[in-house]
Amino acid sequence: MELLALDGFLLKALVGLLAKLGVDELKKSGWMPQSYYVRTALLALKRDDLDQAVRDYNLSVEKREPGEKAKVAYEIITCAIDIRIAKTEDKLSELHRALHPPVFSVRFWRNLLAGNRSAANERLRREEQGCREALEVLGRLKSQLKSASEDKQH
């Protein structure tokens, strides 16, 4: 009797596990409804996870034409990326100004005369490199998002 009950439990657990695995697989391959992916993309955006937002949006248009909400989500994600790009570019030009001040500025002469500026400049240069890399990643994300949308619209 106990063996039968255990069998029943194991069977239910197995069915549950298989159902979960099946649903997970369907989620990954873009077979869930479009609104599901649009929502997960927006939630990822809320967490500031642009990578995941782009992935989820791309899944939303993987099997279907973009609907009204998907089109809006596309613009919202594009806007978020544009804002991030603009902020990073501002930071980059600020760093550039700090690293390469004009000859007729106080900063230029201070940089030239102060002996211990190299460490600070090195830090600024590292920061500048980080910004350049971030811009590259953001550009790549934007093009990935665009390609998924254009593939479906044309």
Add this chain to the structure above:
Amino acid sequence: MSRLVKTAAFGGVGYLGGLLLEHGIESVTGLDFVDGLFAVAGSVLAAMYVNRDMVEAASQNIKAMFGKDPIYITEGEWKQFKRKYPNTAEWLEKALEV
């Protein structure tokens, strides 16, 4: 052989029934369903929340773009946003009944 035919026939009827039910729900709710009823619950829940999430995300973007709450942006700023992101602006106007 007859068992095989019966199984196939019942399977076909079941499939047609499921298909009809799915399309019925789709036409009533207007939701975009995929094949398979397992998705219905998730889709209904997602559709319920997606509008609120969209308004939140769009207003966050407007805030980051203009540095102020969406209710304080000027008409010019709104037009600028609308030119750049027409679908979002149109959707916001509809959702917020502006």
